[in-house]
Amino acid sequence: MAKGHRSQIKKERNAQKDSRPKAKVTFVRLSSTKANIVLNQIKGKDVNTALAILAYTPRYGARIIEKLVKSAVANAEHNNSMETANLFVEEAFSTKGPTLKRIRPRAQGRAYRIDKQTSHITVVLNER
Template sequence: MAKGHRSQIKKERNSVKDTRPRAKVSFARVSPTKANFVLKAIRGKKVGQALGILAYNSRYGAEVIGKLLRSAVANAENNNGMDVNRLYIEEAYANQGPIMKRIRPRAQGRAFRIEKKTSHITIVLNEMKDK
C-alpha cells in the first residue's frame, strides 16, 4: 500500500532527523581500540580544550581525530550557524572498519597473518545551553 506522496514522506523523515553537527571519517588506518583511547580523553569536553589535548597527545590517532574535530567545528559554524566558543563534544566513538589481512614470512616456511585494522570514527558536537 502507498504511504503517501514522496514529498510528504521526506518531510516526515526530515522532521525527526538529528540536526547536530557531526563529522565522520571512514576507513581510518588506526584500530578502533587505539582510537577509543584518544576519544575517551576528549569526550564531553569543550572544543578548544579538546583541541589542546589532541595537540599534545603523541598517539597517531590523535592526529586523525584532531583533523576530524576541526572538520566538525567547521560544519557547525557553516551549516548550522553555531557559536564555536559554546560547542562541546557530545558523542565521540570509533566503530570497526574492514580489516586488511597481510602475510608475514616466518622461519622454516611458515607464514603469520598480520591484521591491519581500520575504523570509522564519528564526532558529534552540540552547543552548551544557557544556565
C-alpha cells in the same frame, strides 16, 4: 502486524533528522580500540579544551581526531550558524572497519597472517 507502507515508514524515519553538527572519517588505518583511548579523553569537553588536549597527546590517533574535531567545528559554523565558543564534544566514538589481511613469511615455509585494523571515527558536537 503491519506498521504501514514502506514509503510511509521511510518518510517517518527521515523526518527525524539529527541537526547536530558532526564529522566522520572512514577507513582510517587505526584500530578502533586505540582511537577510543584518545576519544575518551575529549568526550564532554568544550572544543577549545579538546583541541588543546589533542595537540599535546603523543598518539598517532590524536592527529587524525584533531583534524576531525576542526572539521566538525567548521561544519557547525558554516552549515548550522553556531557560535564556536559554545560548542562542546557531545559524542565521540569509533567503530570497527574492514580488516586488511597481510601475510608474513616465517620459518620452514610457514606464513603468519597480520591483520591491519581500520576504523570509522565520528565526532558529534552540540551547543551549551
